[in-house]
Every structure is written in C-alpha cells, then in structure tokens.
Amino acid sequence: MEYIAPIGIGILYALLMSLVREPHRRRLNAVMVAGAGAAYLSGGGMGGWEFPFTALLAYVAFRGLESWTWIGIGWLLHTVWDIVHHIKGDPIIPFAHTSSLGCAICDPVIALWCLRGGPSLIDLVRERRRSGQPQPGPGSREGVSPESPSPTPG
Structure with a gap:
C-alpha cells in the first residue's frame, strides 16, 4: 500500500487542481512546486545544499x-531530491520514515500531468461522455487504425 497510495494521491492532486480554471491552474501549480522546493528546509538533512535546491526550484x-513544461520539470527535480533524502534517511515528514519515498512516487504522477499541459481531468471525462465515445478498457485498440492494405488505384 505504501507504493500504491502515493500514485492515488498524485491523481487526486490532478483531479482537485482540475477544479481551478486556467490560467489560474497553471499559476497555482507554479506556486505549489515552489513550495515543494522549500519543503526540506526545516529538516536541513542535506545541510547547505538545501538552499541552492530551493533557489533552483524557485527559478x-x-x-x-x-509554462506547464517548467512546472513538470520542477516536480521531476523534486522527485530526485526526495530520493536523495530517502536514501540518506532524512524523510520529509520526520515521524514517517518512508514519506520521502512516497513523495518520490507521487511527484512523477503530478509531473506527467503537468507535462501534458495540466488538462482538466474533469473536462476530459465530460467531453468523452458528451461525444458518446465509450471509455477504453485495458488492452483497447482505440485510436489504432486497422492495418489493412490501402486500395490500389484502378
């Protein structure tokens, strides 16, 4: 469960952010990634290196x-910092030993959503239902064209 829950948290984050309209959604996510950059400052597990990392994520x-791309990059950078803290044994939540590992699993989920442009997941579901398209299931070949030979001219 400690590996599955962070994925759900990342998806929940994207769903909740989907309630915020653009351009505010992008700007709010930029603020969130800046805050994530400062999350380890109070623990100081990496000593003075915490300050350059915070400055990097602020930039x-x-x-x-x-730019959604920069926000996605920020979450990926934070993922690396989470892994470093997890390996060093200095978790983001001092009383939760695997909290940095959980963060390192959650952050790439958020990063992928951001790298896709932070779309409203709620609007995507609504549009799909409105268009009458069935939801693709596992192993679905939706969007894949059949590999039939093209007709030869006359």
Missing part, C-alpha cells in the same frame, strides 16, 4: 508561471 517555478 523553475518562476518559469512555470508561463
């Missing part, structure tokens, strides 16, 4: 005010 977040 990335600033660029993210206008």
